[in-house]
Amino acid sequence: MRALPEAPPVDSAERVSKIIGLVDYPLHSRRPTAPGVALIGDAALTGDPLWGVGCGWALESARWPAEAVAPAATGRGDLDRSLTAYARRHRRRLSGHQYLAADFAKARRFNPMERLVFSAAARDESVARHMHLFAPRLIGPLRFLNPLVLAKATVVDIRHRKAAEPPAR
Numbered sequence: 001m002r003a004l005p006e007a008p009p010v011d012s013a014e015r016v017s018k019i020i021g022l023v024d025y026p027l028h029s030r031r032p033t034a035p036g037v038a039l040i041g042d043a044a045l046t047g048d049p050l051w052g053v054g055c056g057w058a059l060e061s062a063r064w065p066a067e068a069v070a071p072a073a074t075g076r077g078d079l080d081r082s083l084t085a086y087a088r089r090h091r092r093r094l095s096g097h098q099y100l101a102a103d104f105a106k107a108r109r110f111n112p113m114e115r116l117v118f119s120a121a122a123r124d125e126s127v128a129r130h131m132h133l134f135a136p137r138l139i140g141p142l143r144f145l146n147p148l149v150l151a152k153a154t155v156v157d158i159r160h161r162k163a164a165e166p167p168a169r
Contacts, residue, residue, distance in 0.1 A: 032090040038065035096141040120153035
């Protein structure tokens with residue numbers, strides 16, 4: 001922990017509660033709307049607590065329908081269209097992250113792209129910062145695994161492997 005960039009001071013830290021672990025945490029994804037109703041927070045989507053985004057998702061998914069239905073609530077818009085716009089925004093902003101988090105929660109082996117980026121993030125500060133942008137959902141999956149990042153991670157991995165090879169005789 002101490003070796004991480006901008007690491008918090010942990011030497012004087014003290015655990016004050018039990019460590020709680022779950023092996024069967026339900027991850028639900030529901031349509032965020034029904035006729036005349038917008039679902040927000042865990043009612044629409046429960047995420048893996050590993051990523052620490054649940055409260056943020058709840059707050060965002062509360063703001064989005066408020067913004068979408070405001071015209072309809074004041075008589076200047078159509079409620080069904082407003083709810084459709086909210087559902088589209090909810091899906092566009094959260095479904096990719098939810099899919100990856102649910103897939104990751106299956107305790108499967110890392111796929112080749114994940115191994116590449118995770119390995120490079122452990123060895124290169126710029127890749128680590130990029131990973132930091134993805135984990136709390138500051139960037140989406142497509143930006144996270146864009147070709148430039150994959151190329152950078154490949155270069156980092158190749159350099160690491162070459163440095164680890166014994167010298168040729």
